[in-house]
Amino acid sequence: MTPTMPTAADLLPLLPELVLVGAAFALLLLDLFIDERRRVVTHVLAIVALLVVAGLIAAGVGGQGTVLNGMFVRDTMADVLKIAACAITALSLMYVWPFLRQRGLYQGEVAVLMLFAVAGMMLLISAGSLVMVYLGLELLALCSYALVAIDRDSPLGSEAAMKYFVLGSLASGLLLYGMSLLYGATGTLDLAQLHAAVAGSAETTLLLMGTVFLVAGIAFKFGAAPFHMWLPDTYHGAPTAITVFIGSAPKLAAFAMAFRLLEAGLGPLDERWRLLVAALAVLSLVVGNVVALAQANLKRMLAYSTISHVGFLFLGLAAADAAGYAAAMFYAISYAIMSTAAFGAVVVLASRGFEADRIDDFKGLNARSPWLAGMMLIAMMSLAGIPPFLGFWAKLAVLRAAIHGDMLWLAIVGIVFAVIGAFYYLRVCKVMYFDAPDGDVPALRRDRPLRIAFSVNALVLLVLGLFWNPIMAWCQASFP
Amino acid sequence: MSPEPLQSMTSNGAFPLLSLLVWLPILGGALCLALGNARAQAARWAALAFALATLALSVPLFTGFDMASPGMQFIELHAWIPAYDIQYHLGADGISVALIGLTTVTTVLTLVGAWSPIKERVSQYVASILFLEGVMIGVFAAMDAMLFYVFFEAMLIPMFILIGVWGGPRRVYASVKFFLYTFLGSVFMLVGLIYLYLKGGSWQIIDMYALPLSMPEQVWLFFAFLIAFAVKVPMFPVHTWLPDAHVEAPTGGSVILAAIMLKIGGYGFVRFSLPIVPDAGHEWAWLVIALSLVAIVYVSLVALVQEDMKKLIAYSSVVHMGFVTLGIFIAFALVRDFGNVDAARLGLQGAMVQMISHGFISGAMFSCVGVLYDRLHTRRIADYGGVANVMPWFAAFMIFFSMANSGLPGTSGFVGEFMVILASFQQHPLIAFGVATTLVTGAGYTLWLAKRILWGEVGNAHVAQMQDMDMREWIVLGTFAAGVLLIGVWPKPLTDLMEPSIAQLASQLAASKL
Numbered sequence: 003m004t005p006t007m008p009t010a011a012d013l014l015p016l017l018p019e020l021v022l023v024g025a026a027f028a029l030l031l032l033d034l035f036i037d038e039r040r041r042v043v044t045h046v047l048a049i050v051a052l053l054v055v056a057g058l059i060a061a062g063v064g065g066q067g068t069v070l071n072g073m074f075v076r077d078t079m080a081d082v083l084k085i086a087a088c089a090i091t092a093l094s095l096m097y098v099w100p101f102l103r104q105r106g107l108y109q110g111e112v113a114v115l116m117l118f119a120v121a122g123m124m125l126l127i128s129a130g131s132l133v134m135v136y137l138g139l140e141l142l143a144l145c146s147y148a149l150v151a152i153d154r155d156s157p158l159g160s161e162a163a164m165k166y167f168v169l170g171s172l173a174s175g176l177l178l179y180g181m182s183l184l185y186g187a188t189g190t191l192d193l194a195q196l197h198a199a200v201a202g203s204a205e206t207t208l209l210l211m212g213t214v215f216l217v218a219g220i221a222f223k224f225g226a227a228p229f230h231m232w233l234p235d236t237y238h239g240a241p242t243a244i245t246v247f248i249g250s251a252p253k254l255a256a257f258a259m260a261f262r263l264l265e266a267g268l269g270p271l272d273e274r275w276r277l278l279v280a281a282l283a284v285l286s287l288v289v290g291n292v293v294a295l296a297q298a299n300l301k302r303m304l305a306y307s308t309i310s311h312v313g314f315l316f317l318g319l320a321a322a323d324a325a326g327y328a329a330a331m332f333y334a335i336s337y338a339i340m341s342t343a344a345f346g347a348v349v350v351l352a353s354r355g356f357e358a359d360r361i362d363d364f365k366g367l368n369a370r371s372p373w374l375a376g377m378m379l380i381a382m383m384s385l386a387g388i389p390p391f392l393g394f395w396a397k398l399a400v401l402r403a404a405i406h407g408d409m410l411w412l413a414i415v416g417i418v419f420a421v422i423g424a425f426y427y428l429r430v431c432k433v434m435y436f437d438a439p440d441g442d443v444p445a446l447r448r449d450r451p452l453r454i455a456f457s458v459n460a461l462v463l464l465v466l467g468l469f470w471n472p473i474m475a476w477c478q479a480s481f482p
Numbered sequence: 483m484s485p486e487p488l489q490s491m492t493s494n495g496a497f498p499l500l501s502l503l504v505w506l507p508i509l510g511g512a513l514c515l516a517l518g519n520a521r522a523q524a525a526r527w528a529a530l531a532f533a534l535a536t537l538a539l540s541v542p543l544f545t546g547f548d549m550a551s552p553g554m555q556f557i558e559l560h561a562w563i564p565a566y567d568i569q570y571h572l573g574a575d576g577i578s579v580a581l582i583g584l585t586t587v588t589t590v591l592t593l594v595g596a597w598s599p600i601k602e603r604v605s606q607y608v609a610s611i612l613f614l615e616g617v618m619i620g621v622f623a624a625m626d627a628m629l630f631y632v633f634f635e636a637m638l639i640p641m642f643i644l645i646g647v648w649g650g651p652r653r654v655y656a657s658v659k660f661f662l663y664t665f666l667g668s669v670f671m672l673v674g675l676i677y678l679y680l681k682g683g684s685w686q687i688i689d690m691y692a693l694p695l696s697m698p699e700q701v702w703l704f705f706a707f708l709i710a711f712a713v714k715v716p717m718f719p720v721h722t723w724l725p726d727a728h729v730e731a732p733t734g735g736s737v738i739l740a741a742i743m744l745k746i747g748g749y750g751f752v753r754f755s756l757p758i759v760p761d762a763g764h765e766w767a768w769l770v771i772a773l774s775l776v777a778i779v780y781v782s783l784v785a786l787v788q789e790d791m792k793k794l795i796a797y798s799s800v801v802h803m804g805f806v807t808l809g810i811f812i813a814f815a816l817v818r819d820f821g822n823v824d825a826a827r828l829g830l831q832g833a834m835v836q837m838i839s840h841g842f843i844s845g846a847m848f849s850c851v852g853v854l855y856d857r858l859h860t861r862r863i864a865d866y867g868g869v870a871n872v873m874p875w876f877a878a879f880m881i882f883f884s885m886a887n888s889g890l891p892g893t894s895g896f897v898g899e900f901m902v903i904l905a906s907f908q909q910h911p912l913i914a915f916g917v918a919t920t921l922v923t924g925a926g927y928t929l930w931l932a933k934r935i936l937w938g939e940v941g942n943a944h945v946a947q948m949q950d951m952d953m954r955e956w957i958v959l960g961t962f963a964a965g966v967l968l969i970g971v972w973p974k975p976l977t978d979l980m981e982p983s984i985a986q987l988a989s990q991l992a993a994s995k996l
Contacts, residue, residue, distance in 0.1 A: 368647075372519065372606070382641055388665075389632040398628075399566075402676050410673075417669040424665055428642070428658055436646040436654050474565040 008070055015076040015402045017064035018055045019124050020083065025051035026117035033110025041108060045099045045102075048113035049092045052120065056088035068130060075130040075262075077470050079331065079480035083127045083258050087251045090338045091120050094247040096455035097342075097349045101243035107153055116247060119145035123255035123423050129262050132181045132191045139177070139223070142255060143170050146248050150240040162239025169232035173222030180215025183208055193267040201270040211238075215270055217278045220260045224253070225287035226282045226312045237305035242359065244300060244354060246345040250338040253315075257334040260319055261327055272322040280320040280412055286313030287419040301359045303426055304344050307385060310423055311337050317400040317416055321407030324481040329399035331477045332470075336396035339466070343381040343459040350456045352373060356444050361430060366439025371446055375434045376462035384463040386427040387420050391467040399474070417470060497978025499542060500556050500572040503582065503834045504620045507536050507589070511612035516606045522604035526597060529608030536615065540586040543579055544979075552576075554625060554688075562629070568685050571626040575836055576980040577752060578622045581745055584841045585622070586605045587961070588741045589615040592734040595849055595958045597857045599733065600648060605649060605789060610640040611734060611993035618742050627675045627685045630753075635668060637743065637928035641735065648732040650861075656730035659948040663723040667713030671754075673708030678758070691757045694995050700762035707755045708770070714747030716776040717770070717807055721800045728796035729861070733852030736792065740799050741845035745837045748806040752830075756810065758988040764991075767814035770807055774917050777804030782923035786930070791861050793855070794931055795847045798887060800921060802895075808917065809833025815909050817991045825908040826991065830984045831977055832901025838976060839886075839894035839969055846883045846962035850876070853955050854935070857948045863934050873950045877936045879959045884932040886966045888925035 013020070020310030030050070033044045058064070059081050066076045093115065096257040102108040122141030147170065150164035185191055187208040188199035200209065218229060225233035237245050264275055290310025297303035315337065350356040351358035351367075351374075358364075384391035398418060404413040466473065502533035510532025517525045548555060554573030562570040574582065592611055600607050617640070620633035638661050646657035679685050682693040695703070713720045724744075728736050755763055777800055787796035810833045813826035853876060854869070855861060870877035886893035889900075899921075940946045951959070969976055 061664055206524075368603075368606075372515075376515070379639075388639060389635045394632075394635070397616065398672070398676070401673065402566075405673065405676050406680055413673055413676075417673060420665045421662060421669060425658070425662060428661055431642070432646060432654055432658065436657070471563045471565050474563065478565055 003010045004393075006071065011148060012069040014064040015067050015069050016074060018058045019121060021058060022051065022055045022117060022121050022124065025055075026121065026380060028113045029110065030118065033114070036110070041103075041110060042099065044110045044113050045108075048117055049095050051117065051383065052088045052092040052095070055227045056085045056092075059084050059088075070130075071445070072130045073134050074125075074128050076128055077480070078476070079258070079261070080128045080405075081477045082480055083254050083331070083335075084124050086335045086338065087120060087123050087254045090251045091116060091247065093342055093455065093459060094250060097246045097346050098243040100449050100452045101241065101349050101352065102152070105153070105241070107241065109152075112149065112152060115149050119149070119215070119247075121128060122253070123251060126255045127258040129259070130193055132184070132193065132196070132267070135259060135262060136174070136178060136181065137257070139259065140174065142173065144254060146170075146252065149244045149248065150236060152244060153241050156239075156241075158239040159241060162236045163230050166236040169222070173219050173229070176215050176222065177219030180212045180219060183212030187212060189250045193262060196267045197269055200268060205271070205274070209271070210274065213271055213275055214278070216263050216268070217275055217282075219420075220256070220263065221282050223259065224256045224312045224315075225309055226308055226316060227285040230286070230289065230309045233309060234302050234305040237308070238299060238302045238359075242301065242345060242348045242357065246342055246349060249304075249345055253338050253341075254334050257315065257331055261331075264319070264422050265322070265327065265442070276320045276322045276407075278306055279316050280409060283313045283316035283320055283412065284397065284415055286310060286316065287415060291419045291423040294423070297426070298361060299359055300348060300361045300364070300430070301345070304341070307423065307426070308341065310419065311385075313419070314397060314400050314416060317409075317412055320409060320412060321403040323403075323407060324478075325406055326403040327481045328474070328477040329403035330481060332399050332474055333396040335477075336392045336466075339459065339462055340381060340384050340393055343456065343463060344385060346456045346459055347374070347378045347381060350449075350452055351446065353444050353447050362440065363443065363444075364430060365433045365437040367434040368421065369439055373457070374446070377457055378434060379431055380460045380463055382427040382430050384467070386424040389467070390426075390464070392463045392470060393467075395470050395474075397466060435451065483589055483630045498558050499539065499546075500574060500619075500623045501558055502541070503536060503586075504537050504572070504616050504623060506539065507532055507612040507616035507619070510536075511609040511616070514609040514612065514618075517773060518606050519603045519605050522601075525605035525608050526593070526676070529612055530590070530593050533586070533593050533615065536865050537586040538591050540583055542929060543574065543582060545573075547576070547579055547979070549575065549978055550954070550961070550982065552986035557625075562626075566685075567628045567679070567683065568628045568888065570629060571686060572623045572629075573625040574623055574662055577749065577983050580834070580838055580976060580979055581622045581742075581749060582619050584745070584838055585615060585742050587619050587959070587965070588841065588845055589847070589960055591836070591845065591958045592737050593773030594954055596732070596734045597954050599852065603647065605975070607734070610644045611738065614644075614738055615638040618746065621746055625687055627678070627687055627690065627755055629685075630687070631668070631675060634746070635665070637746075638664060641739070641743070643905065644735040645727055645731045647712065649730040651730075652726070653730040656726040659723050662725040663720070664713055667710045667720070670706040671710035674703045677703065687753065691990065693758075697757065697761060697765075697996060700759040701765065704755060704759045704762035707750065707759070708766075711747040711750035712773075714750065715744055715803045715807060716747065716800060717773050717804070718781060718800065719773075721777070721781070724800060725793045725796040728799075728848075729790060729792045733848060736848040736851075737965055740795075740848055741841040744799060745841060747860045748803065748833065748837050749808065751807065751810050752834075752987065755973070756813075756987060759995075760814075761996055764814045764818045768810045770811040771815070771913065774804040774808035775913065776800060776922050778808070778917055779923075782920050785927040786923065788927075789863055791851045791863055791931065791935070792848070793929060794863075795844065795851065798847075798924070799844050800928065801924065802836065802844070802887075802899075805836045805899055805902045805917070806833045806840075808906060809836065809898075812902070812906050812909050812913070813988065816905065816989060817988060819891055820908070821942070822908055823992065824989050825905045826988045827984055828901050830903060830987060831980065832898045833945040834898075834980050834984065835894070835901065835969070835973060835976060836898025836963075839898050839966070840953050842962050842965040842969070843883060843886045846879075846966065847887060849955075849958050849962065850883060852879045853951065853959075858944055863931065866934070866935040866945060868938045869945060869948065870936040871940050872946060872948045874969075876951050876955075876959075879938060879963060880952075881932055882963055883966065884928045886970070887928045889921055892967075894973070896970060896996065897973045923928060
């Protein structure tokens with residue numbers, strides 16, 4: 003098949019991406035002419051841009067379809083994930099502004115970098131070929147590296163960015179190597195053609211090697227054990243508001259990448275890779291939950307808890323059927339909202355010179371602010387998987403998928419570690435409710451927009467926990 | 483694969499009585515939280531008003547109940563999560579109605595009992611109690627397994643807070659142990675429920691009753707349910723969280739824990755284990771019977787040597803809940819091995835009466851301890867002595883409840899235990915003999931407790947200054963006493979209420995699902 007030149011009609015499904023990139027460039031220019039005091043304009047416009055893009059996708063502007071010679075796929079899954087990524091990034095921006103401004107770190111580039119990162123996610127979500135996967139991933143990753151390093155005077159932040167960059171590049175290398183092996187084995191970069199070629203050929207060593215490298219690359223990007231080394235350091239070292247962002251929406255893109263590569267590309271090999279994914283799931287559950295028990299720093303604890311949640315998400319992937327993907331996608335969306343709330347709580351409590359990132363900094367929060375403590379309680383219980391909060395239903399979905407996929411043992415490993423994991427979330431609740439506040443903590447800041455954002459974020463976990471049907475219905479519609 | 487789509491409906495004149503019973507207290511709890519800890523008195527009155535309103539709402543539950551029908555009544559059925567076939571499905575049979583009544587009464591008494599002893603963070607305290615009430619009623623009314631599980635687990639959060647914030651010195655240990663223990667128990671049930679759903683395509687508990695299951699499947703499911711409910715009951719050897727939780731919990735927490743929450747374990751056996759896995763239940767009934775016997779005989783002896791009042795009563799709860807599990811599982815053997823359906827019904831009936839009775843007695847006993855604790859701030863038995871000299875009215879109540887706890891005829895404690903012993907006699911006289919020893923040891927530890935606290939010379943100067951009960955304590959203990967006495971002398975309305983459901987249950991036991 004000879005590639006054809008793209009026509010204007012070909013670009014229609016890309017309209018939301020084009021709008022987003024256009025907005026990012028416009029903001030970059032606009033920011034030059036805005037002085038320090040009015041920088042909030044850039045910030046608000048960035049949020050508006052994200053919401054507009056989400057609205058465009060929700061309204062179906064541009065229509066679905068596969069364009070640019072199969073490079074770009076816009077399907078229901080892509081639309082749902084893009085809307086979620088835009089909404090969650092907009093929410094993260096609410097945390098970013100007060101946190102960075104207070105520390106004198108807020109440059110116009112922050113919002114712009116986040117918009118470009120979202121553009122990278124959207125390309126990754128819609129990738130139809132190995133090249134597009136790589137391009138989207140690198141756009142996202144480069145923006146993330148820069149964001150983590152935004153506080154260049156902080157040794158911790160620079161170290162985090164360096165580790166993130168070096169290990170992230172290694173992961174990209176692994177992924178690229180796997181792609182080249184697959185290209186060598188099948189002679190195509192297009193995922194649909196790859197699928198057909200793999201289905202029609204014997205399981206050669208080359209093909210399996212390529213698959214293994216691809217799975218390793220995906221695990222790296224997710225932060226699944228044993229490829230998780232970068233994750234705690236990066237989450238811990240990055241400015242908390244940036245951690246809110248890199249810990250949430252990119253997980254949606256990572257899920258899409260896993261689906262596109264493993265199912266859309268290597269679907270016929272699923273009996274092979276699902277065992278790898280199941281093994282990664284078990285390792286992540288063990289490492290994440292056990293190491294999180296020993297953390298005294300809340301950001302590190304949440305970072306290890308991320309690893310364990312990746313393990314749960316992989317339960318759904320390992321099922322390798324439509325119900326499993328829907329469950330994993332539901333898990334990714336739920337986790338993104340939960341993690342925003344959990345890291346967001348640290349942002350809400352922090353003030354200049356007081357990072358509030360030790361678990362002990364939450365001591366006696368109930369006595370200082372019952373409302374914030376209640377919201378944090380919701381976030382923690384949701385992460386622990388206690389009904390009626392959203393996190394429970396996400397766990398239910400992946401457990402159901404694992405049992406449905408004849409992996410009952412995996413489900414049992416999952417629930418045992420869910421109980422172990424409950425302990426460290428309970429510990430946070432314990433210090434908030436049962437302990438007296440330390441005498442020397444600074445007073446809580448009265449930052450209304452920040453508190454409203456955090457409260458909405460936590461209450462969403464409760465409301466969606468009671469009425470999660472629409473989200474699950476969208477996830478199911480994504481995998482007919 | 484999935485059964486006929488169910489129609490959205492509300493029976494009994496389209497009045498969503500059960501929904502109101504579930505959500506009114508939860509709404510009240512949210513309102514109390516909104517009042518804030520600064521407005522303590524307002525929060526107390528608001529909470530009491532909501533609890534009384536819920537109590538009033540439970541009256542039509544009894545009057546409107548058709549005693550002749552064994553089926554679910556007051557049905558409410560709405561689609562909740564169509565993507566996963568989860569329905570908002572509420573309903574109540576005789577057993578549920580009795581337990582909901584117990585819950586609404588106990589909650590009011592708990593709030594009255596906490597009126598002046600709880601002085602810190604009052605709005606959060608009363609809100610936790612109201613949340614618990616709503617969620618526990620939800621457990622008794624849920625007819626959809628997933629809805630049941632949501633209520634079953636959601637209960638942990640307010641109880642965790644109750645024990646941890648207002649508890650004793652080791653409250654943190656006790657609350658975390660309580661949470662993790664019960665959480666570990668219930669997650670296995672979750673896997674079991676998901677399995678049943680995938681097999682039958684429905685979360686409706688009624689549909690699970692009709693689902694044929696092979697023997698290995700039944701055995702796995704049986705143990706999944708057993709772990710979940712045995713921890714809740716609690717059965718020996720997974721009872722160790724209970725003494726810790728009881729000892730450290732504030733009085734209100736102990737009362738709710740003993741009076742209602744433990745009953746959820748017994749209710750779970752009746753609602754899930756018996757009808758869903760009857761063959762495995764029959765196969766493994768001996769295990770539960772043996773563990774119940776250990777609980778009754780051995781834990782009685784453990785209770786004898788306790789130094790702490792609350793710990794003693796906590797162990798006595800384990801003993802009395804042993805009667806519940808024994809009565810439930812002896813029914814298997816009686817129906818399947820002897821074909822003795824009447825005796826099986828007697829055992830089940832005894833277990834259910836024992837649940838209600840123990841709700842009143844244990845609630846009353848913990849309230850008695852609360853009365854003493856509020857005055858002297860110690861739970862050690864040795865710190866008391868001769869209380870009857872200074873608090874004669876209180877002594878009268880405590881002796882009455884102690885008698886009931888040891889199963890004196892004329893009190894509710896006698897009725898259930900006697901029925902269970904009678905049923906177990908028809909299985910094997912030796913079982914009945916073992917069980918009957920509790921009438922001696924039970925009298926031993928309870929009366930010895932009463933003796934050491936109430937009788938004799940005034941123990942010390944602190945005891946000499948104790949005041950007899952005030953109005954508030956009169957209301958609490960008086961109501962409990964009325965309940966104990968009423969069921970003791972006239973259990974018929976209670977047994978009539980539950981009889982059709984129990985007869986149906988006994989017939990479900992007899993039918994093999996293989």
